[in-house]
Amino acid sequence: MSNPITINEYIIVNEYYGHGKVLLTGEYGVLDGAKAIALPTQFGQKMKVKKIKSSDLMWESINADGEKWFEAQISLYDFSSVKTTDQKLSDYLQKILKNTVRLNSDFLSKWNGFRVTTELEFDKDWGLGSSSTLTYLIAQWADVNPLLLHFKISEGSGYDVACAGAEGPIQYSVKDDEVSYKHINFNPAYKNKLYFVYLGNKQDTNVSVREYLKKVKGRKKLATEISRITDATLQCNSFGKFAELVDDHENIMSKALDMPKVKDKLFKDYWHCVKSLGAWGGDFALVLSEKSAEETKEYFADKGHKICIPYDEFVL
Numbered sequence: 001m002s003n004p005i006t007i008n009e010y011i012i013v014n015e016y017y018g019h020g021k022v023l024l025t026g027e028y029g030v031l032d033g034a035k036a037i038a039l040p041t042q043f044g045q046k047m048k049v050k051k052i053k054s055s056d057l058m059w060e061s062i063n064a065d066g067e068k069w070f071e072a073q074i075s076l077y078d079f080s081s082v083k084t085t086d087q088k089l090s091d092y093l094q095k096i097l098k099n100t101v102r103l104n105s106d107f108l109s110k111w112n113g114f115r116v117t118t119e120l121e122f123d124k125d126w127g128l129g130s131s132s133t134l135t136y137l138i139a140q141w142a143d144v145n146p147l148l149l150h151f152k153i154s155e156g157s158g159y160d161v162a163c164a165g166a167e168g169p170i171q172y173s174v175k176d177d178e179v180s181y182k183h184i185n186f187n188p189a190y191k192n193k194l195y196f197v198y199l200g201n202k203q204d205t206n207v208s209v210r211e212y213l214k215k216v217k218g219r220k221k222l223a224t225e226i227s228r229i230t231d232a233t234l235q236c237n238s239f240g241k242f243a244e245l246v247d248d249h250e251n252i253m254s255k256a257l258d259m260p261k262v263k264d265k266l267f268k269d270y271w272h273c274v275k276s277l278g279a280w281g282g283d284f285a286l287v288l289s290e291k292s293a294e295e296t297k298e299y300f301a302d303k304g305h306k307i308c309i310p311y312d313e314f315v316l
Contacts, residue, residue: 015047018129018165020041021038021132023039023160023278024277026230030174031157031212035227036226040316042314045118055076056075056076057116059074061119064121072089078094096134100138125200129160135150139161155205170184171234188237189239192311195288195293196286196311197274198283199284216256222252232245246288262275
């Protein structure tokens with residue numbers, strides 16, 4: 001939601017904020033109606049918008065280290081880049097802005113220039129939603145439905161955009177062109193035994209989605225199986241039972257995708273469960289551990305994965 005902050009009597013800066021995300025259950029299957037558990041993260045992205053004396057958008061993006069990683073001057077005529085440090089990213093921004101105007105023709109129609117600054121709270125390579133939070137932020141600025149904007153520009157399910165505006169875990173599904181999501185009370189008693197490990201290989205959601213749709217057979221049956229696991233996870237009070245559900249989910253998806261499980265591929269000697277989150281092959285994995293945080297972090301650090309974050313420090 002917009003939070004107007006008056007700097008002085010002449011300048012008004014509007015601020016917007018969106019949370020990052022991970023998908024606990026339902027990766028891929030959510031596209032075919034599977035119920036999914038999605039978790040917004042404590043890390044997100046903010047955007048500041050300030051009116052300036054210009055007829056263009058002056059855009060800059062700041063990373064989690066406070067460094068500028070993207071800069072562009074964008075024409076309000078057709079949203080093309082007058083100047084840019086990354087043409088591919090400018091083209092993507094043009095796509096978002098054009099589709100935003102299709103949803104709200106008054107957006108940026110007054111030929112007033114703005115300085116827009118986005119600030120990430122997580123590493124942009126982590127796969128926590130630098131794109132989905134941007135979609136959400138621009139939708140908030142333009143006063144349009146974030147999911148309507150998402151489906152105009154992306155092939156993904158939209159759970160990540162829903163997470164951007166959520167204040168806690170949600171259950172999300174897409175069925176017969178209808179999106180359904182609701183806030184859920186997912187606060188497991190065993191969360192002190194859950195960690196998120198960065199695998200170091202950012203995935204392209206749209207590419208992963210296209211490969212899934214082309215490759216996987218029996219997708220409706222798969223969605224039913226995954227929904228069963230999601231329902232059971234929400235009812236689960238036992239760490240042991242949760243571990244069984246994690247293994248079931250990994251086995252089902254490994255078979256459907258014809259891909260090795262992340263544990264088999266990277267962590268064969270690990271003492272407990274490891275689960276892929278979102279697109280398989282990179283980003284974050286969920287790991288279960290009954291050993292100390294120090295022992296758990298040391299194991300993954302020795303494997304070259306130094307980013308291992310406890311559940312309570314990661315999930316909103």
